Amino acid sequence: MKQISRCSRYLNEFPGMVSVAYGMAFRIDDSLLKRDASHEPVQARIGQVMDWRDALVERYPVLLRDGSGRAVGRPGVGDGWARIVVRAIGRILAAGSSTGDAVRILGIAEKYGTLRISIDVSHRSTAVAAIEEAVALAEAASECTCDICGGEGMLYESGNVLSTRCVAHGAGAPVPVSPGWENIRIVRHVKAGKVRTVSCRRYDRATDTLIDVPPSALGLDE
Numbered sequence: 001m002k003q004i005s006r007c008s009r010y011l012n013e014f015p016g017m018v019s020v021a022y023g024m025a026f027r028i029d030d031s032l033l034k035r036d037a038s039h040e041p042v043q044a045r046i047g048q049v050m051d052w053r054d055a056l057v058e059r060y061p062v063l064l065r066d067g068s069g070r071a072v073g074r075p076g077v078g079d080g081w082a083r084i085v086v087r088a089i090g091r092i093l094a095a096g097s098s099t100g101d102a103v104r105i106l107g108i109a110e111k112y113g114t115l116r117i118s119i120d121v122s123h124r125s126t127a128v129a130a131i132e133e134a135v136a137l138a139e140a141a142s143e144c145t146c147d148i149c150g151g152e153g154m155l156y157e158s159g160n161v162l163s164t165r166c167v168a169h170g171a172g173a174p175v176p177v178s179p180g181w182e183n184i185r186i187v188r189h190v191k192a193g194k195v196r197t198v199s200c201r202r203y204d205r206a207t208d209t210l211i212d213v214p215p216s217a218l219g220l221d222e
């Protein structure tokens with residue numbers, strides 16, 4: 001088994017995953033397939049080095065292709081976010097399989113330095129909350145993870161382009177964050193004509209969790 005230390009974080013997350021010796025290409029852990037009933041028998045090319053984006057499309061065709069076969073869910077993001085995407089897909093599949101509802105990913109892209117995952121699932125599905133949480137965790141993770149190398153990152157602005165990068169890969173200048181507001185995610189809905197805070201949480205990168213923060217701790221009402 002060939003492993004390189006640079007990719008050891010993948011191995012921590014997915015014990016069966018084998019990293020390969022060049023680039024950031026890696027093979028997807030077979031154990032990730034066990035919840036995906038759509039998966040075709042593993043083909044001969046699995047095991048060869050292939051781009052992780054293509055590997056995901058091959059492994060999860062029903063999830064990542066649209067009705068006419070286009071790979072609309074093929075991730076359009078940097079290698080540094082590979083682990084975040086794989087983890088999100090695992091959670092989304094788990095949520096969908098728990099209810100048997102059809103789930104399709106319509107897009108995995110970067111916008112304003114943040115990962116965006118678009119999902120098609122029935123609003124009546126009881127899996128919606130779990131899927132929304134999987135997406136929230138992935139987006140929060142992307143906001144503090146360099147999209148080139150996967151190291152801890154922050155938002156940089158160069159010209160009009162925003163990107164999340166580590167110090168080594170940062171382009172332009174870091175976008176300032178008010179003290180205490182690092183990795184804060186606030187979800188607000190309008191209800192009965194009033195804006196209400198639905199959740200106010202801080203993303204913890206070490207544990208990949210969102211932890212409740214009292215809005216008052218941030219100087220917010222409610």
Ligand SMILES: [Zn+2]
Pocket residue numbers: 146147148149150151165166167168169
């Ligand atoms: Zn980096």
